[in-house]
Amino acid sequence: MQIDFAVIGGSFAGLSAALQLARARRQVLVVDAGQRRNRAVDVAGLTSHGFLTQDGRAPAAIAAEAKAQLMRYPGVQWLDGSAQDAHVATDGRFAFRVGDLTVSAGRLILATGVRDELPPVPGLAERWGRSVFHCPYCHGYELGGGEIGVIAATPMAQHQALMLPDWGRTTLFLNGLCTPNDEERAELARRGTHVDTTPVLRIEGEADVVLADGRVLRMAGLFTQPRTSMASPVAAQLGCAMVDGPMGPFIQVGATRETSVANVFACGDAARATGNVALAVGDGVMAGFGAHRSAMF
CATH class of the missing domain: 3.50.50.60 (FAD/NAD(P)-binding domain)
Incomplete structure (x- = not known):
């Protein structure tokens, strides 16, 4: 499968990044392992807070509505599963595997999130x-x-x-x-x-x-203060530089969320020291902008 842009991670940051690319009339694939960091809040029957217009809603409901809105754009494809074996291919594009499917993408946005160790x-x-x-x-x-x-x-x-x-x-x-x-x-x-x-x-x-x-x-x-680790091996497989934060390592990014690897961008909890839903959504916007502009200029 060949695609212009691939977003690895379909939670709040990844959904937000993909939306910017879809609205730029670009072809984008979202790969999602279905492991939102705040899924425990849904299991407990609690809600998300501090995000304008969504205060007091269940995280699963916010994410489901965001996905439904995103999938209305004809340039978006969705793939359930985990990205594995990511690398730079001989043609300069990025390749990774999702199950038995091999994906080739011109640009990557990593919204892979983190795991919490209590x-x-x-x-x-x-x-x-x-x-x-x-x-x-x-x-x-x-x-x-x-x-x-x-x-x-x-x-x-x-x-x-x-x-x-x-x-x-x-x-x-x-x-x-x-x-x-x-x-x-x-x-x-x-x-x-x-x-x-x-x-x-x-x-x-x-x-x-x-x-x-x-x-x-x-x-x-x-x-308490959980220790965080990358929820996906993709950033390490690609050689993205990391920063050691107070809770654990995160992906080093610039102002437009570009990583140390050309044409790879990162957003959300995987690319900041601490985060929440609103910050993840904002990060996704910048990553989508950055990836799109890198293809233009």
Whole structure:
């Protein structure tokens, strides 16, 4: 199969990038493995927030409507599956495989997303997207100003613990994974964040923190710092330069979302240190613009 533009990843960033190319009357293929990063929110029956006109809608509903709108454009093709064995072909185009099908594309947009690895606290992963989160702007308001716990996994825990008092009374559980110095403790105290040094044994109930000294602290919600990794091997297979971010590596991009590999662009969570739905959509717009303009000029 030969195509002008291939977008690998059909979540919010990839849908947005493909839409720009479709509206430029270009032929575009979207390859989607069906693994949206925020799919746990749908499973938990919660909704997405902070995205204009879509605040309070289920992520799956937003994505489904976006796909339906995209597929109205005649130049768009959709392929379910994972892209594998990506490389630069002898003709200078890009080749990759989806199942038994080999795709040849003139330009690639990588919207492949990331995987989240949570700290090994029993009960934490089961509540991911339901009562355990990583983004205060996405989920903090819905906790109603109640008790919020931060389960430390990386030094970023202190950053979260300084932010979250705007959303509720906050306790930072160090859990042996970070040690604030005197200056940092003073700053946490200034923000009203309580610091608890007792190890966390497990999470129970909705968001109850069971501590090693027998205390059980009931929280409205918990935040932690997952370690992220690329959800697809394609960027590495193509040799795209990476940046080591505070949560994990992400693809290095320029202003128009171009990578270190000519005619390869990247957008969404795979190409930024942190993200949300609105940022992914904006990234997709820039990647679509960048890929289209690279074909013109």
